[in-house]
Amino acid sequence: MSAKRQQRIDRLRDALEARDVLRLKDAAEMLGVSEMTVRRDIAACDGCLTYLGGYIVTPPAASAAKGYVFDQEQSSHTEAKRAASQAAAALIQPHETIFLDCGTTIPHLAAALPDDIRLTVICYAINVAEIVCRRPGLQVILLGGVYHPSSASFSGAAGLTQLEGLRIDKAFISAGGVHGTRGVSCSNSHEVAIKQTAMANALTKVLVVDATKIDAVKPFYFTPLDQFDIVTADTGVSPDAAEMIRQCGPRLILG
Structure with missing residues (x-):
């Protein structure tokens, strides 16, 4: 994975720590890239993020550190x-x-x-x-x-x-x-x-x-x-x- 892609993924994860869910459009504007680039980043991050229905979220298993009992x-x-x-x-x-x-x-x-x-x-x-x-x-x-x-x-x-x-x-x-x-x-x-x-x-x-x-x-x-x-x-x-x-x-x- 390129250093730039990893930096974008890290920024997405930081943003999700604060708000739990992030619209794809907002994520693209935050990172200064296209929505397609964001989706490609998510696909390359080995399950650390999930994209569904226009939203980016942290997968259930990765949410346990935040007191998540699901x-x-x-x-x-x-x-x-x-x-x-x-x-x-x-x-x-x-x-x-x-x-x-x-x-x-x-x-x-x-x-x-x-x-x-x-x-x-x-x-x-x-x-x-x-x-x-x-x-x-x-x-x-x-x-x-x-x-x-x-x-x-x-x-x-x-x-x-x-x-x-x-x-x-x-x-x-x-x-x-x-x-x-x-x-x-x-x-x-x-x-x-x-x-x-x-x-x-x-x-x-x-x-x-x-x-x-x-x-x-x-x-x-x-x-x-x-x-x-x-x-x-x-x-x-x-x-x-x-x-x-x-x-x-x-x-x-x-x-």
Whole structure:
């Protein structure tokens, strides 16, 4: 790598330390080069930066030094998350429009999509977009906005307005807590409006969780459990928890 390119990359990383997200146009103006040059620099930096949807961000794994716990969560209960996601992937039909939520479970669903399937995929998280954007049969709609390291996702009025104008066959929603009386909840307030809008615009609502999320409660409530048509989970779900889900209305599918 040339010395000039390394200097530009270092300046981008310094800028991201201060603001978490940087528009491509602003980065090019800051460095005094073209937008294409900035994109080439990012491609050459061995994953230290990521470019998605017009924004430059620090990848999730590289954010740990800033108190970021997402990467730690990503490595927990992996097999259970994969099982729940594989059960969810089996519900998808060719040529559908699907919404993929943020979190550490949904990337397993993105990875489980059949290689030859054709879909329109709506997403707003980097760890999901990085998977689906590499798949040739997928048309990807990435919702933009302000980047949140706490869930490697974007949020904002523009992205929400875009989502409101879309129609979805199946919305696959993640959650940090699933409770029979306290409803379904998550850890980040910025996710609430996006989850609710995706569900409102979807024909079928699917909750994708591993067994550890059931009977848990997180700070930010976004919907009662009975608003989901289907819950996919792993076989670690207890008989009592399974009965609770069924009594609330959704069909339970165990991977």
